[in-house]
Amino acid sequence: MRRPIRHGVTTAAVAALALLLAGCGGGADGPAQTGQSLSTTPSFNQQPYDNVKDGGQVTLPMRAEITPQFNTFQGDGTTDTRLAWDWYNPIMVTYTPTGDPQFNPDYIVEAKEAETGGNTTITYTLNPKAVFNDGTPIDWRAFESTWKANNGSNTAFIANSTDGYDRITSVARGTDDRQAVVTFKGGYAAWPGLFNQVLHPKAATPDAYNKGYLNSPHPEWGAGPYALTNFDKQNATLTFERNPKWWGKKGKLDKVTLVAMEQQAKVNAFRNGQLDATEAETADFLAQARTAPGADIRISGRPSSYLMTFNSTAPALRELPVRKALMQAVDRSQLTQIAFQGMNYTEDPLGSLVNKPYQEGYEDNVAASIGGFDPEAAKQGLDAAGWTPGPDGIRAKNGQRLAVSYVQTGDSPTKRATSGALVAMMKNVGADLQVRQVPSAQFATVLANKEFDLLISGFFSYDPYGVAGICQLYCSDSQLNLSGTGTPQLDTELRAIADLPTLPEQNTAGNAAEKKALATYGLLPIYSGPEVWATKPGLANFGADIFGKPLPETVGWQNGS
Structure with missing residues (x-):
């Protein structure tokens, strides 16, 4: 996979594309850090090959499974x-x-x-x-x-x-x-x-x-x-x-x-010496990881995008006005605050899945196509679409209640807080959000079988050419677009972007096409976030590295550690 790869949401900063804080030995004190401030500050204890010990072993975590x-x-x-x-x-x-x-x-x-x-x-x-x-x-x-x-x-x-x-x-x-x-x-x-x-x-x-x-x-x-x-x-x-x-x-x-293990188990294993590193993607996990002797906290920006997918094949989400209204009901700022609470990190809601806010060509295409948090507009849209509130406040149409399922992968206080916030947001406009928790190890199965109505997940970009992957994100036949939205006409426009000779021209066309794609109301960008690792002291060429990825032969223990 050369470009975005889908991940399951893990914690505050979610997961699969990766997120959380950076700056070698950095912490939660001092001025708030942002995706912009961390975008050029990798933290992975970069060491020359000859300054890494010959021998030893490392035990590292997988993301989920x-x-x-x-x-x-x-x-x-x-x-x-x-x-x-x-x-x-x-x-x-x-x-x-x-x-x-x-x-x-x-x-x-x-x-x-x-x-x-x-x-x-x-x-x-x-x-x-x-x-x-x-x-x-x-x-x-x-x-x-x-x-x-x-x-x-x-x-x-x-x-x-x-x-x-x-x-x-x-x-x-x-x-x-x-x-x-x-x-x-x-x-x-x-x-x-x-x-x-x-x-x-x-x-x-x-x-x-x-x-x-x-x-x-x-x-x-x-x-x-x-x-x-x-x-x-x-x-x-x-x-x-x-x-x-x-x-x-x-x-x-x-x-x-x-x-592979759940996030709490990773932090516990790191603290007792069984793991040599762990993600620390919430304030709670970061605080726990810091208690390990000599823990080195490594924080940087990460080219990730977390988003909510609206499965348009789900019975309650087949109508575009319903998907639009439920997107308007989502307070992305609140979800971002929940994700990064206590992390001394802040960012505005993500406006694009193509480029990151710190990349040339970035535009807030969500604001231009979907708009912001607007529960009153959501209610009006559902009224116009024929969804009438019942005695309990939950809407119905032709005998069908407006009930949607939200899959929560794994369990943590942050994930529970996210689920609870979404339940309240949906109830506010007359939708019954039913939370289904599954182990992180089932994430790939949930995706492969589209066993969800709503799902938060993420992408991680392994190269900086965001617009080159726009069809992978939005084309109706893409394996990564699980919303079921899109049209053949839009697919043609998305694919034609690659015909343009320069990246600036492609970015301009990409932003125009993304606005149209977002207006099919299948994918809602939420945030990007930082990447945070806690490692044992001396672990070389491993950690929060933005687009970088040290070659496997360079990973090891720094001389003198």
């Missing part, structure tokens, strides 16, 4: 899919914290851009040593396989995103097998956001792509400094050890363990 889908390209993948994938699969391209692309020389020796006849061509020269763990070369065929599985031409591949790959007209062999020549239809300014990961050619069939990775990580199809040596589904644990087939700088750690 060991997802059943281990293919990061597939539509049912989550942030935990990506988290696991990156420890044992090729990472071709990374980004600095502020979003500048960096090509990993262990895989890509050179990426050269050219223009021929108005078409962008990228020539990738690949490291001759690069092979998958089963001995298959990582060559132009891996690029071809990745493109064919994700370009949307074969709908049997259930892709997380086709954005960008659908702009490619060919992937061909260059001067030899270790050179891939990628040609786009017209210009494509966001090309560094593609081929950040590559798919093993053996996984490039619909059956292997969609089902082959289900509860089956396929370590032999991976590559990198670490190899997956144990998948313990019962105990929700993944174990990685140094890969003897790796040709680059060896991983600094002897072993890496990923464990």
Whole structure:
């Protein structure tokens, strides 16, 4: 998944795209921090490779679960899919914290851009040593396989995103097998956001792509400094050890363990030394994490977007006026205050899912299309749509009560407060919101089966090219748009944005299209938020890094710690 990846809401700052506070050793004292102030202040104890100890191990948490889908390209993948994938699969391209692309020389020796006849061509020269763990070369065929599985031409591949790959007209062999020549239809300014990961050619069939990775990580199809040596589904644990087939700088750690557990359990495990780091996404969890000896609090901005999805296929939400009214009933400012209460962090409600408030091109498209919190307008809209209040204040139409279900994934005081606030907001306009709590481990299943009417979740952007993923967000056939809203005409407009030659032009068109998409009343942006980690002292190259993501081989324990 090259762009947004959906997550389940976890706590105050929610989860799956990630959120909370930053600044190495930072805290809750002093002036309030904002997404703007934290947007250029990563906090992950960045250390040179040679200043990290050789040996040792770390135990780190997953966001919510060991997802059943281990293919990061597939539509049912989550942030935990990506988290696991990156420890044992090729990472071709990374980004600095502020979003500048960096090509990993262990895989890509050179990426050269050219223009021929108005078409962008990228020539990738690949490291001759690069092979998958089963001995298959990582060559132009891996690029071809990745493109064919994700370009949307074969709908049997259930892709997380086709954005960008659908702009490619060919992937061909260059001067030899270790050179891939990628040609786009017209210009494509966001090309560094593609081929950040590559798919093993053996996984490039619909059956292997969609089902082959289900509860089956396929370590032999991976590559990198670490190899997956144990998948313990019962105990929700993944174990990685140094890969003897790796040709680059060896991983600094002897072993890496990923464990899935609920957030309170993570904080408890961190405090008693079982985990080397934990998210600290609410004031309560942050306060608890601080009690661990030597806890290092790492806070920064995060390119995440939390939103509420309105399932237009749910009986009570099929009518557009109803969805519009219920959106007007949501006080996003209150939800934001609940999310960040006690965190010494503040932000305005999020106005776009395309760009973040600190990125060039950002506009408040929610204000322009949906408007603000307006319960009186919501009541008037429901009256006009024929929904009449009953004796208990709950509206009904043709014998059907205006009842909607809200899925709360996991449990925490913040989540309960969010659910309670939403119940009150909906009751105020005559809707009966029924809260259904499910364990965080069921989040992927809830999404895959659309087992919700309303749901708060999030996206995390792994690259800075937000507008390049606009179709993934809003197209009616996108695996990420679970609202069921959109039209073929709007899909055409969204896809045409990539035809524009520059990012500024694409941002202008993207904002216009997003206003139309939001006016279908399926997705309601709420907030972005910071990312907050508590780590043991000396953990290097790990934490709150905005767009950055240190290579796995650099993670470890700082010399002298």
